[in-house]
Amino acid sequence: MLLANAGVNVRVIERLPTVGGRCSAIREQGYRFDLGPTFFLYPRVLERLYKMLGRDLHQEVPMVRLDPQYRVMFGDSGGDLLCSPDIDTMAAQVAKLNPEDGKNVGRFIAENRIKLERFRPSLESPFLSWRDLISWDLIKLLPLLRPWKSVDGELSRYFQDPRTRLAFSFQAKYLGMSPFNCPSLFTILSYLEYDFGVWHPIGGCNAISEGMARTATEVGATFNMGEAVTEVLFEGRKAVGVRTDRGETYMADAVVINADFAQTMKKLVPDRLRKRWTDKKLAGKRYSCSTFMMYLGIEGRYDNLHHHTIYTSNDYIGNLADIETNHRLSDDPSFYVQNPGVTDDTLAPKGHSTLYVLSPVCNQQTSLDWKSLAPAYRDKLFQSLKKVGIDDLEKRVRYEKIVTPDDWENNYEVYRGATFNLAHNLGQMLHLRPRNRFEDLGNVYLVGGGTHPGSGLPVIYESARITTRLLLQDFGLDAAWLGVPGAKDETAPVTANS
Numbered sequence: 451m452l453l454a455n456a457g458v459n460v461r462v463i464e465r466l467p468t469v470g471g472r473c474s475a476i477r478e479q480g481y482r483f484d485l486g487p488t489f490f491l492y493p494r495v496l497e498r499l500y501k502m503l504g505r506d507l508h509q510e511v512p513m514v515r516l517d518p519q520y521r522v523m524f525g526d527s528g529g530d531l532l533c534s535p536d537i538d539t540m541a542a543q544v545a546k547l548n549p550e551d552g553k554n555v556g557r558f559i560a561e562n563r564i565k566l567e568r569f570r571p572s573l574e575s576p577f578l579s580w581r582d583l584i585s586w587d588l589i590k591l592l593p594l595l596r597p598w599k600s601v602d603g604e605l606s607r608y609f610q611d612p613r614t615r616l617a618f619s620f621q622a623k624y625l626g627m628s629p630f631n632c633p634s635l636f637t638i639l640s641y642l643e644y645d646f647g648v649w650h651p652i653g654g655c656n657a658i659s660e661g662m663a664r665t666a667t668e669v670g671a672t673f674n675m676g677e678a679v680t681e682v683l684f685e686g687r688k689a690v691g692v693r694t695d696r697g698e699t700y701m702a703d704a705v706v707i708n709a710d711f712a713q714t715m716k717k718l719v720p721d722r723l724r725k726r727w728t729d730k731k732l733a734g735k736r737y738s739c740s741t742f743m744m745y746l747g748i749e750g751r752y753d754n755l756h757h758h759t760i761y762t763s764n765d766y767i768g769n770l771a772d773i774e775t776n777h778r779l780s781d782d783p784s785f786y787v788q789n790p791g792v793t794d795d796t797l798a799p800k801g802h803s804t805l806y807v808l809s810p811v812c813n814q815q816t817s818l819d820w821k822s823l824a825p826a827y828r829d830k831l832f833q834s835l836k837k838v839g840i841d842d843l844e845k846r847v848r849y850e851k852i853v854t855p856d857d858w859e860n861n862y863e864v865y866r867g868a869t870f871n872l873a874h875n876l877g878q879m880l881h882l883r884p885r886n887r888f889e890d891l892g893n894v895y896l897v898g899g900g901t902h903p904g905s906g907l908p909v910i911y912e913s914a915r916i917t918t919r920l921l922l923q924d925f926g927l928d929a930a931w932l933g934v935p936g937a938k939d940e941t942a943p944v945t946a947n948s
Contacts, residue, residue, distance in 0.1 A: 451662050452918040453706075454671040455503050456927060461700060462663075462671060463692065465678040465863070470659030471709070472862065472869065473907065479849045480799040481747035483806055484654040486869065488788045489624070489758070492642045492908035493649060496658070499915060502931060503665065511661040512652045514793055519648040520758035522617045523838060525766070525782070531617045532756075535644050548611035558608045558618070562641035569635065573903045574935040576916050577881035578889075604634035620760055623810060624906045625874045627738060628770040633876055639906070650757065650793050655907070679709075682718045688892035692718075704893045704921055711872070711884055711900025712737075712865035724890045736878060737813055738870035738905070739773045740855035742827060744807040747849030751803045752840060755789045759838050777816040779823065785809040785831060787838060802848065805840070807831055813855060813868040820854035828852060871899035879904065886917040887924070895921050 454460045468474050472486035493507065500507040515535070523530045529547055534540045537556055545552025601622050605615040619629035621639035651657045663673060674694075681693040682705060691701040707714055712732045721729045763769035763784040772780045791803030798804050809831060812818070835843060855867030872878050883902045888894040897917045899905035915932055922929040 451503070451666040451669065451671070452499065452914060452932070453921065454666050454669045456918070456922055456929075456931075457670075458922075458925075458927070460666070460671040461674065461702075462666070463674045463677055463679055463694060463700070465676070465709075467676045468660075469663040469673070469675075470656050472864075473655055473659045475654060475656035475660075476745055476851060478851070479747060481745075481802070481804050481849050482654065482656075482797045483745040483804055483851075484656050484788075485853075487655045487907055488790075488806060490649040490651055490655050490658065490907065491639075492646050494646060495908045495911045495915075498933070499911065500665075502933070503669065505665065510665065511658050513649045514652070515647040515649050516757055516793065518756060519643055520760060521756045522620070522760045523762065524613045524616070525762050525764040525837075529613060531613075533617065533643075535647055537644060540644065544609075544614055544617075547613050548609070551609045551611050551614040554608040558605075558637075559641060559644055562638050563645060565635075566638045566641065569638070571935050572880070573909060574912060574916065576886045576920055577883075577902050578885055578887060599634040601629040601632045601634055601636055604637050605629075616762060616766065620762070623739075625738065625870055625904065627870075627873055627875075628774055630767070630770065631774065632874065633879070636874070642908070648758070650790060652794055653796055654790065654794075658907075679718060682894075684720075684723060684891075686892075687723055687890075689894045702893075703925070704895060706895045706897060706917065706921070707888075708896075708898045710864050711896065711898070713859075713863045716865070717863075719891070727884060727890050732865075736873040736875055737815070737866050737868035738873050739810045740813040740858060740867040741853075741869050742809045742811045742824075742831070742855070743851075743853040744805075744828065744831060745849075745851040745853075746805040746807065746843075746847050747798060747802060748805060748843070748846045749802055749848055750846055751791055752789055752805075753792060755787070755792070755839055757789055757793050759787045759789070761785050761787075761834070761838050773810055773812050777812040777818075779811060779818075779827060783809045783811075783830070783834065785834060787835065787840070805843075807835070811855060814859050814866040818855070820856040824852060824854050870905045874904050886913060887920045 466474065474485050476483040476485055490513065497507045500510060518532045518534050521530055521532050531543050537559055541552045541555040544555050601619045602615055605618055609615045618640040622629040622632040622636055624639055625632060625636065667673065678695040679692045680695050682689050683691040683693060689705040691699060692705060693699050715724060715727055715732060716729055761784060763780060763782045765782060769780045769784050772778050786808045788806040790797055832844060858864040858867035858869055872883065880902060884896055884900055886896055886901050888896050895917045897913045899910055901913055903909040903912055919929045919932045
């Protein structure tokens with residue numbers, strides 16, 4: 451969208467019949483589901499990008515800000531939190547769990563607002579070498595970022611009750627990581643929800659992908675759908691085009707890769723051409739968890755169930771250890787349910803609704819046999835759903851699709867089925883991630899969760915701006931309209947429903 455707006459001749463070659471990849475739609479029997487992300491956070495990034503094109507995001511993709519944002523249920527440890535973007539209301543909710551914690555909600559928000567604003571230039575700038583890391587501005591942030599702490603460790607400065615910390619840290623799962631291992635920087639994820647909102651685009655997050663494709667076409671991009679790239683073409687170490695499964699060859703001055711990074715390198719780029727990111731080095735990196743997914747079209751509705759519900763295992767720490775270390779399935783899994791019909795009646799036939807169920811599980815590092823495991827795990831989740839008030843479900847199901855880690859790897863081309871890409875530990879952030887101007891190959895640029903700044907829709911969209919700026923500069927084209935990293939912009943936080 452940005453490159454075409456700059457006047458570049460852009461051709462998008464997409465393996466699937468619809469745009470969006472992990473942020474695309476499943477459409478079956480009148481039901482519509484998001485394949486992947488269902489939370490739309492920090493709309494400021496896309497608001498700014500659309501504004502650069504002279505457009506309004508909220509007119510292109512209508513969306514609703516949720517209040518309450520979600521309900522968190524704490525298993526047998528007791529209690530729940532109905533999380534509201536109104537800070538006074540949220541503080542009162544937290545105080546029901548722990549009065550002292552309730553007093554610190556405002557301080558957490560205020561201090562993380564400063565953290566984001568101070569760190570934002572780093573999230574908006576390319577990290578092309580270690581020299582970018584040791585810049586004086588970043589060094590000055592170390593006392594604020596406290597990289598030696600985990601998300602949970604940082605939250606202990608504000609909240610005593612482990613349930614409160616869990617409610618402000620489960621967002622580490624947006625990165626596919628445990629809050630006990632995820633760097634403390636990422637407390638900004640839960641902060642973003644309160645200052646900028648949790649939004650539901652009408653039609654789902656996939657409507658954003660489809661809206662961007664529509665806009666990109668209007669400003670000149672061409673889309674080849676249902677056509678898979680089988681090879682990146684090189685002259686020496688410089689990419690000069692791609693070949694597809696239709697026998698077509700497309701020559702290019704630059705190749706931008708937004709497919710899953712590790713899977714693309716292994717399948718489309720010869721190992722001999724890569725120095726820093728060889729197959730052996732890729733295999734030695736840390737990757738996020740995977741997810742077991744159920745997409746259910748049901749007759750009737752569950753109007754007493756909130757739009758988003760997060761249920762945490764009775765043994766939450768043990769469940770995380772099973773996912774990240776033990777590589778086995780827990781007897782009592784955590785899970786998340788989206789019930790979007792309470793907000794959006796466009797997703798199912800009249801009198802019907804959809805349920806989206808996600809359970810974090812280990813990736814395919816140890817290659818679990820999901821063909822044999824999936825039926826029992828599916829039944830376990832159906833039973834577990836009763837804990838959040840979903841009864842009599844199986845007899846109401848009219849459509850069902852299950853996606854396992856094996857499916858993510860083999861049907862959606864996600865390396866090891868790690869749905870959130872490379873993990874975000876300190877050894878795989880900033881300049882240590884694959885770089886937006888890819889360091890191993892000439893004329894190759896990266897966007898998406900596998901490059902800087904990382905996973906999660908807002909920073910994935912920001913990676914597009916970083917990469918576009920680099921590419922335009924490299925080809926001597928105007929990039930000034932894309933703005934200066936970290937500069938103040940005129941897009942204010944949106945606080946009302948659109």
